[in-house]
Amino acid sequence: MADNCYAGQTRSFSRALSYILLLTLMSWDTDLAGIRTGSLLVSAAKKRVYTNDFLVTIKSAEPSSNHDHADWLAARHGFENRGMVVGDEGLYHFRHRTLDSASESPSLRYIWNLRLSPKVQKVRQLEGYGRLKRGHNKVKVGAYQGLDPLYPYQWYINNTAQAGGKPGLDLNVQAAWNMGYTGKGVTVAIMDDGLDYLHPDLRDNYSPEASYDFSSNDPYPYPRYTFNWFNSHGTRCAGEVSSVADNGICGVGVAYDSKIAGIRMLDQPFMTDVIEAASMSFKPNLIDIYSASWGPTDDGKTVDGPRQLTLRAIVNGVNKGRNGLGSIYVWASGDGGADDDCNCDGYAASMWTISVNSAINDGETALYDESCSSTLASTFSNGRGQRAGSGVATTDLYGQCTLRHSGTSAAAPEAAGVFALALDANKNLTWRDVQHLTVLTSTPNLLHDDLHRWQSNGVGLMFNHLFGFGVLNAQKMVKMAKTWTTVPPRFRCEAGVVEQMFDIPSDGVLELTIDTDACDGGNNHVRYLEHVQAFLTIASSRRGDLTINMTSPFGTDSILLNRRPNDDDSSQGFRKWPFMTTHTWGEDPRGTWKLRVALNGEFPQTGRLLRWGLLLHGTQQAPYIDEILDGHNSKLAVSKKLEFAEGILHDLEDSGSQHP
Numbered sequence: 072m073a074d075n076c077y078a079g080q081t082r083s084f085s086r087a088l089s090y091i092l093l094l095t096l097m098s099w100d101t102d103l104a105g106i107r108t109g110s111l112l113v114s115a116a117k118k119r120v121y122t123n124d125f126l127v128t129i130k131s132a133e134p135s136s137n138h139d140h141a142d143w144l145a146a147r148h149g150f151e152n153r154g155m156v157v158g159d160e161g162l163y164h165f166r167h168r169t170l171d172s173a174s175e176s177p178s179l180r181y182i183w184n185l186r187l188s189p190k191v192q193k194v195r196q197l198e199g200y201g202r203l204k205r206g207h208n209k210v211k212v213g214a215y216q217g218l219d220p221l222y223p224y225q226w227y228i229n230n231t232a233q234a235g236g237k238p239g240l241d242l243n244v245q246a247a248w249n250m251g252y253t254g255k256g257v258t259v260a261i262m263d264d265g266l267d268y269l270h271p272d273l274r275d276n277y278s279p280e281a282s283y284d285f286s287s288n289d290p291y292p293y294p295r296y297t298f299n300w301f302n303s304h305g306t307r308c309a310g311e312v313s314s315v316a317d318n319g320i321c322g323v324g325v326a327y328d329s330k331i332a333g334i335r336m337l338d339q340p341f342m343t344d345v346i347e348a349a350s351m352s353f354k355p356n357l358i359d360i361y362s363a364s365w366g367p368t369d370d371g372k373t374v375d376g377p378r379q380l381t382l383r384a385i386v387n388g389v390n391k392g393r394n395g396l397g398s399i400y401v402w403a404s405g406d407g408g409a410d411d412d413c414n415c416d417g418y419a420a421s422m423w424t425i426s427v428n429s430a431i432n433d434g435e436t437a438l439y440d441e442s443c444s445s446t447l448a449s450t451f452s453n454g455r456g457q458r459a460g461s462g463v464a465t466t467d468l469y470g471q472c473t474l475r476h477s478g479t480s481a482a483a484p485e486a487a488g489v490f491a492l493a494l495d496a497n498k499n500l501t502w503r504d505v506q507h508l509t510v511l512t513s514t515p516n517l518l519h520d521d522l523h524r525w526q527s528n529g530v531g532l533m534f535n536h537l538f539g540f541g542v543l544n545a546q547k548m549v550k551m552a553k554t555w556t557t558v559p560p561r562f563r564c565e566a567g568v569v570e571q572m573f574d575i576p577s578d579g580v581l582e583l584t585i586d587t588d589a590c591d592g593g594n595n596h597v598r599y600l601e602h603v604q605a606f607l608t609i610a611s612s613r614r615g616d617l618t619i620n621m622t623s624p625f626g627t628d629s630i631l632l633n634r635r636p637n638d639d640d641s642s643q644g645f646r647k648w649p650f651m652t653t654h655t656w657g658e659d660p661r662g663t664w665k666l667r668v669a670l671n672g673e674f675p676q677t678g679r680l681l682r683w684g685l686l687l688h689g690t691q692q693a694p695y696i697d698e699i700l701d702g703h704n705s706k707l708a709v710s711k712k713l714e715f716a717e718g719i720l721h722d723l724e725d726s727g728s729q730h731p
């Protein structure tokens with residue numbers, strides 16, 4: 072295409088020429104919103120609002136090629152081509168991906184960028200104005216009004232202590248809505264037992280094209296009827312994400328303008344690798360976020376994960392989904408309680424899923440909550456006890472509403488909703504960006520556990536074995552998402568392996584170490600950690616009595632495996648099982664890693680470690696160097712301080728100075 076060569080030309084334009092061009096451009100578009108022809112004056116008489124929407128007129132010899140050109144042009148300049156307008160092959164609606172949805176002055180830079188294409192005849196940035204719903208006076212456009220009957224019960228959205236909870240212990244969603252982020256243009260799929268897409272509080276947001284029924288192999292994921300409403304799970308999860316706002320029905324979704332899709336895949340006698348794989352790779356360019364509130368049996372004695380096809384589907388999803396930005400998989404950490412460990416659940420423990428634990432409305436964990444070091448963050452499930460209104464209020468089967476949704480099942484869709492808000496703020500976020508944002512903006516808030524206290528890792532990030540990096544904070548996340556620069560490329564370093572048989576003492580601890588340079592000097596050097604995996608092969612006379620801890624060179628201790636009293640396996644053990652920790656996020660992995668394996672049971676047992684492989688994942692460049700500091704005490708400030716120090720150290724090294 073001839074247009075492809077103008078990139079080089081643009082770079083060589085002198086500043087003077089650019090200025091002339093800008094003036095020409097401005098006088099050319101007499102209807103350029105808010106600018107009087109030939110002058111930079113913006114009308115002062117009445118305040119104008121400029122949106123991030125642009126009308127672009129394309130004229131070319133072959134009108135049929137206009138659409139391709141529009142796509143190309145949009146992608147090149149950070150816009151989303153939202154398609155042809157009013158059936159005119161020359162007229163396209165572009166929305167800028169990062170520009171504010173409301174600004175006081177027009178965005179000349181973007182207009183100019185588009186106008187540089189010879190095929191573009193006219194560019195108009197659309198003004199915003201109000202339209203009031205008749206019968207509703209003094210409505211602030213876009214603001215949620217609280218007209219849904221269950222809204223007062225949705226303490227996870229706005230905790231005012233209504234169900235005996237702690238005020239302020241919520242997802243801080245409303246502040247994100249007030250900034251204009253409601254999940255617009257984002258599609259969330261609920262992989263579950265179906266979705267009541269006729270529900271009056273869901274049908275307007277339902278996306279039939281992103282939905283499918285893999286249990287019955289048809290395009291209609293409607294839940295199968297049972298007398299006890301067993302198949303209400305998916306519908307309840309969907310309502311948390313995408314219930315319509317202010318329609319007087321049930322409650323409001325965390326991302327109430329998002330599209331919701333149903334992937335029915337849990338309602339058949341047996342799960343198969345094909346059904347899981349097909350579900351997780353369904354419409355990867357249409358679905359942004361997949362929410363899963365299921366996994367291997369939470370009986371505290373299962374060690375299981377995705378099989379071959381499903382694993383391939385997940386890897387494909389994060390690498391190719393969302394047109395290369397990566398599908399976002401959100402996972403409930405599990406309902407197995409203190410006797411289970413979500414690191415034995417290969418879906419939750421995967422680096423490619425964001426696994427979410429839940430807290431209850433007083434900041435503690437529920438009895439069914441499962442903990443593990445791979446959990447990234449937390450949202451909310453039900454409140455303490457049987458108190459009325461303390462459950463999660465959401466939609467239910469057959470047009471009904473419920474106040475009783477619960478479990479970590481309830482937690483994953485809430486996270487999916489918050490991530491939909493983040494994608495609304497910035498459509499260019501990759502799957503890793505979403506994880507970084509989660510780490511940086513989640514907060515301990517009022518979350519507390521007597522046994523597992525909050526700790527600070529080697530770069531000052533607060534983490535907790537139960538809650539990960541804390542409870543999601545929608546406002547903080549959209550704010551940071553808006554100006555976020557995609558993190559640098561990710562590398563994978565095989566840091567070391569111990570391949571020798573060691574007995575695990577029945578009355579002591581087996582301690583092993585790996586010294587690593589984290590592939591320093593190689594192409595795959597990892598300097599700033601994301602996920603760390605320990606692939607362990609261990610045989611034991613009672614698998615459930617094993618406990619495993621791993622300590623980073625900074626001294627950050629991750630509990631890779633807690634005791635599981637119900638797991639009496641004596642034959643399978645762990646075979647190259649990928650235990651994962653997120654707790655060392657941001658740390659420099661060079662140095663000595665320690666592994667401690669012990670047997671803690673009622674009776675003496677025997678065990679042997681046969682292999683420990685340490686795998687590091689992360690970046691070579693500092694991931695947050697381009698971000699704007701948002702307050703001195705923020706987590707970003709803490710981890711940046713280290714990056715800056717590193718930068719100075721690096722400069723010193725480069726200049727040949729010695730330092731201790």
Ligand SMILES: [Ca+2]
Binds near residue numbers: 292293
């Ligand atoms: Ca069906």
Ligand SMILES: [Ca+2]
Binds near residue numbers: 314317318320323
């Ligand atoms: Ca509603």
Ligand SMILES: [Ca+2]
Binds near residue numbers: 370413
């Ligand atoms: Ca489990």
